[in-house]
Amino acid sequence: MLLTLTTTRAPADDLGFLLHKHPGKVQRFDQAFGTAHVFYPEAGPDRCTAALLLDVDPVRLVRTRGKNSPDFSLGQYVNDRPYAASSLLASAMAAVFRTAMRGRCDARSELAATPIPLEITLPALPSRGGPRQAERFFGPLGWRVDAAPVPLDEAFPAWGDSRHVTLTLTGTARLADALNQLYVLLPALDESKHYWLAPDEVDKLLRAGEGWLAAHPERAAITRRYLPGRHALVRAALGRLADADQAPEEALSQPEIEEHADEPAVPxxxxxxxxxxxxxxxxxxxxxxxxxxxxxxxxxxxxxxxxxxxxxxxxxxxxxxxxxxxxxxxxxxxxxxxxxxxxxxxxxxxxxxxxxxxxxxxxxxxxxxxxxxxxxxxxxxxxxxxxxxxxxxxxxxxxxxxxxxxxxxxxxxxxxxxxxxxxxxxxxxxxxxxxxxxxxxxxxxxxxxxxxxxxxxx
CATH class of the missing domain: 3.40.50.150 (Vaccinia Virus protein VP39)
Structure with missing residues (x-):
């Protein structure tokens, strides 16, 4: 699975400072489920592109998931995880670009705080809800969203489209904000997590969503899909988001999760x-x-x-x-x-x-x-x-x-x-x-x- 980040803000190769990864090197990072590679297909003063390539080992992934995997046995080995962006890519991104996601750059502190032109591309992204769902999640954040459906088989167009899209985001944002938005929204679009969800997953969501998630018109859907099947965690996250200063007032008029009778009538x-x-x-x-x-x-x-x-x-x-x-x-x-x-x-x-x-x-x-x-x-x-x-x-x-x-x-x-x-x-x-x-x-x-x-x- 592949993620590319491109900027044209001169000098564009300062992107290497923001990501804390040298444009002249190919770097490798071992993950529990595979290997992440960071390299620069182009790095010049006018245009610079950084690529994160995650090589997922399906066997290693099964071993890390243990006996509690909900997939049937063959599905644990035959799936789209080595090829499609998902929570695995988000996890790798958090490990490889940890400092960049925190907005820290001692060498270019003023640049880390400055919105820059960015183009972000994900060739294969699972999106339950198709291109429209990608637009609903990324559009309110100021991105121009180009989400093209990926056909099941180009040789047989009558089979229709898969649940994957090729996603390109274009806009101007702080790099840290863009990375944190991807960290949350990639697994939310996939509506699946590929590791056990501990209670501290709510803290991760709120840290990555600080400054944008509480005010997002789709925050309830994002939270439910980011924490699939964990209703108690979803209620806790939505309650804490409602307390955040960014939460719009009109969202406070009714409970976020109506299907739970134990939800308080008034937030x-x-x-x-x-x-x-x-x-x-x-x-x-x-x-x-x-x-x-x-x-x-x-x-x-x-x-x-x-x-x-x-x-x-x-x-x-x-x-x-x-x-x-x-x-x-x-x-x-x-x-x-x-x-x-x-x-x-x-x-x-x-x-x-x-x-x-x-x-x-x-x-x-x-x-x-x-x-x-x-x-x-x-x-x-x-x-x-x-x-x-x-x-x-x-x-x-x-x-x-x-x-x-x-x-x-x-x-x-x-x-x-x-x-x-x-x-x-x-x-x-x-x-x-x-x-x-x-x-x-x-x-x-x-x-x-x-x-x-x-x-x-x-």
Missing amino acids: LAERRAQAVLEALRAEGARSVLDLGCGQGRLLTRLARDGAFPEVRGADVSYRAVEIARRRTRDDAAVREVFQGALTYADARFEGHDAAVLMEVVEHIDPPRLEAVERVVFGAARPRVVVVTTPNAEHNVRYEGLAPGALRHPDHRFEWTRAQFRAWADRVCAAHGYQVRHLPVGDDDPEVGAPTQLGVFTR
Whole structure:
């Protein structure tokens, strides 16, 4: 199976720096199921192509899968795995291009952060759903998708097409983003995994999908197909994606998996937003500042609630601010959405009845948290501050979360209930507030609710 990556950004052969593979060498990497080769069919200043060729050993593949393989005995040896891109290619890509997928390139750090023109080609890709499925998965990410069906046998056209396509993606993206999208979407298109799915597969999905999967219109289908047959893992992954800041608000109105009767009627992200609104109403807040507003999910709720005639949002991410502005441009209550860092005093933070830090503090490095406290509770000093954060004790109830893992790749920490109360008490003592604590979500008698909420008032 073959994957090629081509760029024309001059000097094009800097692609070798991004991939950490020298264009003048042919390199070999042993895998549990075969051998991966990296080479450059062309490498010049105007155009450079890197190729990943995976030579799958069917016998070795059977041995790695062991006795639990669902295939009938002959099917373990006679299949399309040596020729068609699948989860095996994604696994090899993660091993061979690990540093590139993390977006690291010490020699060309500015290039690693820059979108570059790319053409990606996969001559044989299993796509359950055909070319249209490939377009549905890759199109919303900004790629121009050319997916041509592969006939079962060119000598017998009446037999029709196979389930494979020849896929070419053309667009401009960071190389790390392109590789992570391929890592997730290749096995999702195939709708099959060729290794045992451990609970940490959810963490792998969220790491590779960070920044794009939560906002993808097909994220539920992608998640189900990436984790085939593992309904508990799918529920855990979709729940954590719904908590991600990139999740579009319209996706929160109903459960992602309707066939499971035990799925909560209202997703946690929706219950959290509702709890914040109720706390603000109870305190009589009229002007509200959403600190760390992200892409504006809560801003739209505040603006359309009717109880808050003056709403503003701030976020450190310029991209998130632009999206939030577009999302709320027709909402008269939203007076301003601006870029700002919570670690620095800003006059625009002042003069509000209430401020909200919804799922924000856990994204801040602990040494910088005291600066945020001074800015919010000391300098801005609104009458009400509403803070929500995950309850680390509840993590044991997420089947797809590995022991000791955090719910989101960008979380710097997650507090237990006692830790959150200790932090809240310290803030109140330092800045003249008092706090009441509320659970958000089902309040488990042993480990508490999944989200903890504090209402600070002065």
